[in-house]
Amino acid sequence: MIKVKFWGVRGSIPVPGPETLKFGGNTSCVEVDCGGEIIIIDGGTGLRPLGQDMMANGFGSGKNKKLCIFFSHVHWDHIQGFPFFKPAFIAGAEVYLYGLKHSDTDIETALRGQMISPHFPIRLRDMPSRISFKELKADESVRVGEAVIRNVELNHPNRAFGYRVDFNGKSVAYICDHEHSDESEDRIAKFSKGVDLLIFDSQYTPEEYSGADGGGGRKGWGHSTWEMGVELVKETAAKRLALFHHGRDDVKVEEIESNAKKRFPGTVAAYEGLEICL
Numbered sequence: 001m002i003k004v005k006f007w008g009v010r011g012s013i014p015v016p017g018p019e020t021l022k023f024g025g026n027t028s029c030v031e032v033d034c035g036g037e038i039i040i041i042d043g044g045t046g047l048r049p050l051g052q053d054m055m056a057n058g059f060g061s062g063k064n065k066k067l068c069i070f071f072s073h074v075h076w077d078h079i080q081g082f083p084f085f086k087p088a089f090i091a092g093a094e095v096y097l098y099g100l101k102h103s104d105t106d107i108e109t110a111l112r113g114q115m116i117s118p119h120f121p122i123r124l125r126d127m128p129s130r131i132s133f134k135e136l137k138a139d140e141s142v143r144v145g146e147a148v149i150r151n152v153e154l155n156h157p158n159r160a161f162g163y164r165v166d167f168n169g170k171s172v173a174y175i176c177d178h179e180h181s182d183e184s185e186d187r188i189a190k191f192s193k194g195v196d197l198l199i200f201d202s203q204y205t206p207e208e209y210s211g212a213d214g215g216g217g218r219k220g221w222g223h224s225t226w227e228m229g230v231e232l233v234k235e236t237a238a239k240r241l242a243l244f245h246h247g248r249d250d251v252k253v254e255e256i257e258s259n260a261k262k263r264f265p266g267t268v269a270a271y272e273g274l275e276i277c278l
Ligand SMILES: [Zn+2]
Pocket: 011, 012, 028, 075, 077, 078, 177, 245
């Protein structure tokens, strides 16, 4: 069984406040539990409460001291939680950080960079855990315990990777910070084929994306719509769809979820605390 838990579901910037209480205000972070192996996808501000939960469940004691984080890319909303991630402050903990090479930086430089003075009072190298960086090549696969994690190139400014986790006959694909396009359609569909759960970037409404709302459109900004998610589900025969990387308040996200459910009943708009067992 794979247990997926959402700790941050927002895109671009944390949005705490009364208008985002239902789905939560933290940015992207998803925990994928594969038989006790801790696999985390993205380190937005949702990583902070996940770290607190891990500590409450005894992380750092006995054999429970290893974790892996796979970063889709290094935009703020996917890395900003790491300096506040308590397990990385535990001496003896093994922290494996995976990411891709960007044209002018890489995962290690970016994560160290967000903690240099005067941006942050503690440097990454002073975190007491044993931190290892692993730069992934496109289409590379990594094994964590019995789980296999593969990646795919997404369509996003500055590059981003999507991930797919397969474990014990179950699978989840994380396609976030991605603008669905003719160029990427076949690649993403093949990558996500038959997954039990597809987590998909649904930041914009179709009206926002096209410009029908009068806002000038969002084409080329690197994000998708719920309609694109539903289309991808049809191509991949994914069993469930989790809308993710929300860009609007709770009322609007509820409306988006309701519209998507009419086209694909297996849709849920991801919210903080949502657990899906596959
Ligand atoms: Zn993002």
